[in-house]
Amino acid sequence: MFSSQWWVWRSFTIVIFLWAFGGSALVAASNKAVDVYAAYESSVYQVKIIEIASGSQNSLGTGFVVMEGNVLATNYHVISAKVFEPEKYRIEIERDNQKIVLDILAVDVVSDLAIVAPVASKINLGKPFDLQLELPEKGETLYSLGNPHDLGMTVVEGTFNGLVEHRFTEQIHFSGPINSGMSGGPVVSDEARVVGVNVATSGNQIGFLVPVKALYQLIQRYQQYLQSKEQEAGQGHTYEATKTLDSQTPIEASLLAVLPTRADFPDKTDALLKSIGQQITSHTTAMIDAAIDSHWSVNAMAEATVKSSDLPWLECWGDSNKNKKLKINTISRGCHSGSNVYLGAQFNSGFIEYEFLYFEAKLWPSYSAYQYLARDTANAMPANRGPKKQLGAYQCVNREVVNQYHVTSRVSYCLRGYKKFENVYDAFYMAVSVDKEKQAVMSHFTLSGVTKDLAQRFLTHFLEVVAWP
Numbered sequence: 331m332f333s334s335q336w337w338v339w340r341s342f343t344i345v346i347f348l349w350a351f352g353g354s355a356l357v358a359a360s361n362k363a364v365d366v367y368a369a370y371e372s373s374v375y376q377v378k379i380i381e382i383a384s385g386s387q388n389s390l391g392t393g394f395v396v397m398e399g400n401v402l403a404t405n406y407h408v409i410s411a412k413v414f415e416p417e418k419y420r421i422e423i424e425r426d427n428q429k430i431v432l433d434i435l436a437v438d439v440v441s442d443l444a445i446v447a448p449v450a451s452k453i454n455l456g457k458p459f460d461l462q463l464e465l466p467e468k469g470e471t472l473y474s475l476g477n478p479h480d481l482g483m484t485v486v487e488g489t490f491n492g493l494v495e496h497r498f499t500e501q502i503h504f505s506g507p508i509n510s511g512m513s514g515g516p517v518v519s520d521e522a523r524v525v526g527v528n529v530a531t532s533g534n535q536i537g538f539l540v541p542v543k544a545l546y547q548l549i550q551r552y553q554q555y556l557q558s559k560e561q562e563a564g565q566g567h568t569y570e571a572t573k574t575l576d577s578q579t580p581i582e583a584s585l586l587a588v589l590p591t592r593a594d595f596p597d598k599t600d601a602l603l604k605s606i607g608q609q610i611t612s613h614t615t616a617m618i619d620a621a622i623d624s625h626w627s628v629n630a631m632a633e634a635t636v637k638s639s640d641l642p643w644l645e646c647w648g649d650s651n652k653n654k655k656l657k658i659n660t661i662s663r664g665c666h667s668g669s670n671v672y673l674g675a676q677f678n679s680g681f682i683e684y685e686f687l688y689f690e691a692k693l694w695p696s697y698s699a700y701q702y703l704a705r706d707t708a709n710a711m712p713a714n715r716g717p718k719k720q721l722g723a724y725q726c727v728n729r730e731v732v733n734q735y736h737v738t739s740r741v742s743y744c745l746r747g748y749k750k751f752e753n754v755y756d757a758f759y760m761a762v763s764v765d766k767e768k769q770a771v772m773s774h775f776t777l778s779g780v781t782k783d784l785a786q787r788f789l790t791h792f793l794e795v796v797a798w799p
Contacts, residue, residue: 366473366522367485370394373456375423376477377404377432377446377514379411382420392476392515392528393423393446396461396549399454403545404514405529406437406444407672413437413602414674414720414750421446425455436552439606439671440499440613440680441544442529444514445552459516461542462523465502466490472504472519474537476512476528486512488537490525498617498643498667501538502526508537607751610671610779613680617667618777618784621682622791631661631688634763634771637795643668658702661688670714671779677716679748679756679779684792687772696767703762703770712744712758713776722747724758731761735797738765739773743789745782757785759792771796 373395379388391408395401402423412419412434421432430453432446448455466472467490474486488506504517508531517526517539526539621644626637638646646665653660664685671680691699712724726744733739739761748754757777763770773796777785 362471362473362520364485366518366520367475367483369522370457370459370475370516370518371483373459374475374483374515375402375425375455376480376483376511377402377408378422378424379409380420380422382418388419390477390480390511391513392511394475394514394516394524395456395458396445396524396545397458399456399458400451401435401445401447401458401549402432402455403443403445403516403527403549405527405540406439406442408514409434409437409444409446410672410674413606423455430455434602436548436555437602437606437609438544438548439609439673441540441548442672443527443540443545443548445548459518460521460523461546462519462521462525463543463546465493465541466519466525468492470519472506472517472525474504474506474508474512474515474517474528476508476515478507478509478511480511484512488517488535493541494538496642496645497669498620499613499669500541500544501529502541504537504539505535506537507531507535603750604752606673607748607754610673610680610751610754611781611784613671614682614777614780615784617682618780618788622787626795629663631663631686631771632659632690633769633798634688635797635799636663636686636771636773638663638665657691657693659688659690662686666713673716674720675717677720678714679716679754681714681778682775682788683713684773684775686796689770689772690768692768694768699768699770700762700764703772707760707762707772710760710774712756712778714756714778720749721756722749724756730764731793733793733796735794736765737763737771737796737798739763739771739796741793745785748779753781755780755782755785757789759789761796763796766798 375393377391377393381388388411389408391404393402393404396403409421412421423430423432431449433449435445435447437444470490472488472490474488477483486506488504491503491505494501494503508528512528515528516524517528518524524542526542527545529540530538621639621641624639624641626639628635628637644665645668648663650661666683667681670678673679689699689703724744724746726742728742731739731741741761744758745755757780760774762772775792777788
């Protein structure tokens with residue numbers, strides 16, 4: 331129990347914080363924020379990632395009670411260090427000056443969510459929040475709870491502005507300051523029902539939330555997993571990881587003949603890493619299937635044409651340059667799926683991007699154009715990076731390929747495996763046309779977090795997107 335003087339001070343602090351961000355017009359509305367905070371203050375926690383050897387904190391976030399009084403929801407990125415180096419880090423919260431160590435129950439890396447619980451399972455963490463699956467009305471006032479910059483638990487008042495447009499994965503646009511340390515905190519309605527989870531900010535009071543529907547589905551999947559495990563345990567079944575074998579279409583079988591059939595990853599992975607790998611490839615499969623099945627518009631690039639998907643969540647750009655000094659003309663065009671799946675520090679996945687470059691040098695000697703492009707693309711790199719301890723080396727196949735439009739290109743197609751995720755790869759493709767003396771089209775794509783079969787399907791499609799009219 332807290333003294334009445336403490337509560338008056340705390341209420342005053344919340345109102346002043348809200349007023350500072352929103353102006354005096356928010357003071358009356360802030361009384362509602364105080365009520366929301368009072369109802370669920372004991373069910374919101376600061377989540378700390380502790381580096382065990384030094385005993386110091388590595389990162390901070392926020393978590394809140396969601397089921398049965400002892401399960402917290404937070405962001406995956408808050409606890410990701412524990413996923414990849416479980417012996418180095420621990421997750422903990424503090425209540426009544428007591429440190430409570432948490433274990434990871436399940437994650438959704440695509441939505442950036444995790445649920446965690448005390449290692450000592452009988453500990454009750456407080457009253458679970460209610461979840462509001464339906465989206466609020468646009469313009470409705472919401473309240474974000476979290477611990478910004480380790481300053482103490484705070485309520486931030488903001489506005490629901492609907493779902494972010496042109497995103498493959500749904501996110502809510504929230505007009506309110508979400509600061510470092512608030513990641514994983516709940517965003518609630520006037521009735522204190524959770525509508526979203528703090529996940530990111532672009533500054534200037536532009537915040538992004540994970541819709542609570544994704545959290546609900548994660549909880550449901552975890553509960554179904556527990557039920558199935560109980561049923562199989564009752565029947566005497568054991569749990570073993572199964573392997574998925576990739577099929578290869580004839581056209582890519584020749585391109586991939588010299589590639590290793592499997593990347594350098596451990597023979598055994600635990601259930602959490604297996605689940606993350608499956609989530610990544612399920613996400614990229616949905617994206618790439620949608621891209622392949624969509625309409626691809628024909629776009630003129632000087633004396634060549636290229637095809638590009640019309641999907642709204644592919645962010646596209648273009649540029650051109652006539653260099654009078656070098657006497658060359660270049661036109662570029664590219665598209666990106668817009669967002670990545672965060673896996674760990676400097677390690678992302680789960681996206682597609684492709685690009686075209688038209689090159690013309692009609693006043694050059696006939697052999698010079700290809701030499702110029704060969705030098706220009708010699709150090710080309712895939713669009714995503716990751717630590718060597720997580721990713722294998724690229725293995726490449728180089729071929730000369732003629733597509734259905736009779737465009738002859740020199741192609742380099744590369745795969746690298748994820749060391750901790752079975753059957754998860756990055757694919758990198760680079761091609762330069764060689765059938766015109768003073769003109770060429772360079773085309774390339776990066777697929778991050780795909781199966782071999784998925785990469786092959788996209789390759790089959792992409793080989794046919796360049797043509798000379």
